[in-house]
Amino acid sequence: MYFEATTPEALATAVRVAREEDVDFFLLGSGANILIGDRGFSGLVIANQARSLTVKGTRVFAASGALIYPDVIDAAVGHSLSGLEHYVGIPSTVGGALWQNLHFLSPAPERERTMFIGEVLESADILTADNERRIVDVDYFEFGYDQSVLHQRDDIVLSATFELEPANGEALARVMEENLRWRGERHPPLDTEPSAGSIFRKIDGIGAGRLIDEAGLKGFTWGGAQISPRHANIIVNRGGATAADVCALIMHTQKTVEAATGYWLTPEISFVGDFAPVKRVRQSATG
Ligand SMILES: NC(=O)C1=CN([C@@H]2O[C@H](COP(=O)(O)OP(=O)(O)OC[C@H]3O[C@@H](n4cnc5c(N)ncnc54)[C@H](OP(=O)(O)O)[C@@H]3O)[C@@H](O)[C@H]2O)C=CC1
Numbered sequence: 380m381y382f383e384a385t386t387p388e389a390l391a392t393a394v395r396v397a398r399e400e401d402v403d404f405f406l407l408g409s410g411a412n413i414l415i416g417d418r419g420f421s422g423l424v425i426a427n428q429a430r431s432l433t434v435k436g437t438r439v440f441a442a443s444g445a446l447i448y449p450d451v452i453d454a455a456v457g458h459s460l461s462g463l464e465h466y467v468g469i470p471s472t473v474g475g476a477l478w479q480n481l482h483f484l485s486p487a488p489e490r491e492r493t494m495f496i497g498e499v500l501e502s503a504d505i506l507t508a509d510n511e512r513r514i515v516d517v518d519y520f521e522f523g524y525d526q527s528v529l530h531q532r533d534d535i536v537l538s539a540t541f542e543l544e545p546a547n548g549e550a551l552a553r554v555m556e557e558n559l560r561w562r563g564e565r566h567p568p569l570d571t572e573p574s575a576g577s578i579f580r581k582i583d584g585i586g587a588g589r590l591i592d593e594a595g596l597k598g599f600t601w602g603g604a605q606i607s608p609r610h611a612n613i614i615v616n617r618g619g620a621t622a623a624d625v626c627a628l629i630m631h632t633q634k635t636v637e638a639a640t641g642y643w644l645t646p647e648i649s650f651v652g653d654f655a656p657v658k659r660v661r662q663s664a665t666g
C-alpha cells in the first residue's frame with residue numbers, strides 16, 4: 380500500500396491511522412539513505428510530499444517533506460539568510476535531515492569542522508509515538524554525528540522552524556559554489572551513478588573510505604553494484620543492481636577490510652523491507 384501525504388496534517392493522520400489499525404508502515408523521505416529489499420515492503424509506504432515553505436524575518440518554516448536542496452536552501456538564500464547553504468547538493472527532506480542531523484564541512488578555505496543542521500534548528504512540530512502533537516525545541520533531538528533521538532523514538536517530524544542569520548548574497552553563493560565543487564570532485568554524480576551516499580559509518584580520525592581504498596576494493600563490482608572508483612565508501616548502481624548485489628558487496632567489504640586492518644565497518648544506511656537471500660562474493664572473484 381502506498382500513500383502520498385501532501386500536508387503535515389495528512390502525514391499525521393496517515394501515521395495515526397496506520398498505528399491504530401496496526402499496519403506496518405514506512406515513512407519515505409527522499410529515499411537518499413536507505414536500501415529497499417528486493418522483495419519490497421509489505422505494509423504501507425507513506426511518501427512524505429508535504430513541501431510547504433514560508434520565510435518570515437530570519438525564520439524559515441518548512442513542512443517535513445520539503446527538499447533541503449534545492450527548495451529550502453533556495454528559499455533561505457533568496458532571502459539572504461545563512462545557515463543552510465552548506466548542505467547544497469545533498470539529497471534529503473527536512474524530516475530525513477533531522478533524523479540524521481544532516482552535516483557537511485564548514486566553508487572553504489578552512490573547512491576545519493563539520494557543521495550540522497541541528498545548529499540552526501529552532502523547533503519542530505512532531506507526532507509522538509503516542510500519537511500526540513507536540514512542539515519541541517532543538518534540545519529534544521539530542522543531536523550527534525549521524526544521530527538524533529529519532530533513532531530511538533518512533534516520533535515523526537511534521538514540520539520544522541529554522542532560525543538563520545542575515546548574510547551577504549555573494550558570500551552565500553560562494554559557499555554553495557565551493558561546496559558543490561568539493562562534492563563534484565569527490566563523490567560520484569547522483570544522476571548518472573546513483574547511490575545512497577556513504578555506505579559505512581565514519582571511523583573517527585581514520586575514515587571508512589580510506590580503509591576500503593587501502594584494502595584495494597575501489598572499482599570492485601558484483602552484479603550491477605560497484606564500489607565507486609571515485610570514493611571507496613560509496614556503492615553505485617551501474618544499472619540493474621539488486622539489493623542482494625549491494626548486500627553482497629557490503630559483506631565482502633566488511634570481511635576484506637577486517638582481514639586487512641582489524642576494523643569492522645558498520646553500515647550507515649537503513650535497510651527497509653524484505654530481502655532476498657544474498658549470494659556471497661566468491662573469494663576468487665576479482666570484480
Ligand atoms: N552528507 C551526505 O553527503 C549525504 C547525507 N545523506 C543523509 O541521508 C538522509 C536522507 O534523507 P531522506 O532521503 O529524506 O530520508 P530517507 O527517505 O532516506 O529516510 C531515512 C530515514 O529517515 C527517517 N525519516 C524520514 N523522514 C522522517 C520524518 N519526517 N520524521 C521522522 N523520521 C523521518 C526514517 O526513519 P524511520 O525508519 O525511523 O522512520 C528513514 O529511515 C539525510 O539525513 C542526509 O543527511 C544522504 C546522502 C548523502
Ligand SMILES: C=C(O[C@H]1[C@H](O)[C@@H](CO)O[C@H](OP(=O)(O)OP(=O)(O)OC[C@H]2O[C@@H](n3ccc(=O)[nH]c3=O)[C@H](O)[C@@H]2O)[C@@H]1NC(C)=O)C(=O)O
Pocket residue numbers: 482483484493575576577578579580581582585586587588589590592597609610611612647
Ligand atoms: C556522504 C555522506 O557524508 C559524508 C559527508 O558528506 C562528508 C563531508 O562532510 O564527510 C564524510 O565523508 P568522508 O569522505 O570524509 O568520509 P569517509 O568515507 O569516512 O572518508 C574519510 C577519508 O578517507 C579518505 N578516502 C576516502 C575515499 C577514498 O576512496 N579514499 C580515501 O582515501 C579521504 O581522505 C576521506 O576524507 C561523510 N561520510 C561519513 C561516513 O561520515 C553521507 O552521510 O552519506
